[in-house]
Amino acid sequence: MSRITAVDVFPVAVPFARRFVLGSGTVGTPDRAGLVIFVRLTTEDGVVGWGEQRALPSWSYETAETIAVVIKRHLAPILLQLSPFDVELFHARANRRLAPSVSGGFPFARAAVDIALHDAAGKLAGLPVHALLGGRVRDTVPLCSAIGVGEPSAVREHARASAHYPAFKVKIGGDPAADAAAVTAVAEVAGGKPIWLDANQSYRPSALRHLLSALRGIPGIHCVEQPVPSTDLLGLRRLRSMIDLPVAVDEGSFTAQDLARVLRLDAADLVVLKICKSGGIRNALKTAQVALAGGLEVLGSGLTDCGIGFAAALHLFSQLELALPAELNGPELLSGLYVDKLDIVSAVATVPTAPGLGVEVDEERIRAESTDLSFA
Incomplete structure (x- = not known):
């Protein structure tokens, strides 16, 4: 089964078309971009899977810096031992390395990787992600x-x-x-x-x-x-x-x-x-x-x-x-x-x-x- 051979992380300041403010603070404005972390996984067969996650510390505790560091230093070593189909094994090992306390441990960083795993797995299988989950019920x-x-x-x-x-x-x-x-x-x-x-x-x-x-x-x-x-x-x-x-x-x-x-x-x-x-x-x-x-x-x-x-x-x-x-x-x-x-x-x-x-x-x-x- 095709193994993951590379994990790349790209922080990008993503521009907004309009001002968007929550009760907990500003998400972005045309003059204030929001940082997003993109993740690229590559397998030994050359298949690429992409994930992304927005850093919004006013909403949750993770920042762009923590998301990038967690993926590079803690999740990448786990991923390089796995295939894109090992989603549950990835989360089990991530739980041991970044132990959850009251809630999930660094969920935004893990979500970016999880999405990339599903993308790569679907490409390897020749199937859309919803088919890997059991199939869609609406189009x-x-x-x-x-x-x-x-x-x-x-x-x-x-x-x-x-x-x-x-x-x-x-x-x-x-x-x-x-x-x-x-x-x-x-x-x-x-x-x-x-x-x-x-x-x-x-x-x-x-x-x-x-x-x-x-x-x-x-x-x-x-x-x-x-x-x-x-x-x-x-x-x-x-x-x-x-x-x-x-x-x-x-x-x-x-x-x-x-x-x-x-x-x-x-x-x-x-x-x-x-x-x-x-x-x-x-x-x-x-x-x-x-x-x-x-x-x-x-x-x-x-x-x-x-x-x-x-x-x-x-x-x-x-x-x-x-x-x-x-x-x-x-x-x-x-x-x-x-x-x-x-x-x-x-x-x-x-x-x-x-x-x-x-x-x-x-x-x-x-x-x-x-x-x-x-x-x-």
């Missing part, structure tokens, strides 16, 4: 527009530009009056389409009650995601008992084990599934199975992926019944993707069917834009 994945924290005029303009999307995810930042004005502005354009509120840990329970009171009567509000800090599962449970709106957990649940604790506490109605926080595609599927067994609905999301991660999410979500269109916002928010062969029409993405991830990576651009990290 397309509808997308949700992601609207950042901002003034009502700005979010209204964004919503108008995204009027063809079947749903809207609106970031809220912890100020009930400002957030109510922004959500109302989006709702005026949405015309009853689903609106998914995402607080990114920025709310206290009492303040959220004030916000929801101000939004009473606004059509289409489907749920509120991660209103309280990720470590406050008891607060999430208490808040769920205080409001009528369904509550989704995101930053508070990275792994299947995390979600089992959420279920035990009866602290959420939905869980947000992301490959990055799960540590990879297979681990994300494990979380999804815990959710389904526990009666929780699943929401699909990413972290402003640049094409490689976007394609990986399409393969994953093609197997799942999502409660709302997936929030995979890279094509909407970035100035350009780093892949070709993605088919997105009227906010609906077609699941790739070519071997591996099914996209063509712009390696020349990645190499040209790669930057040095002083700590890597």
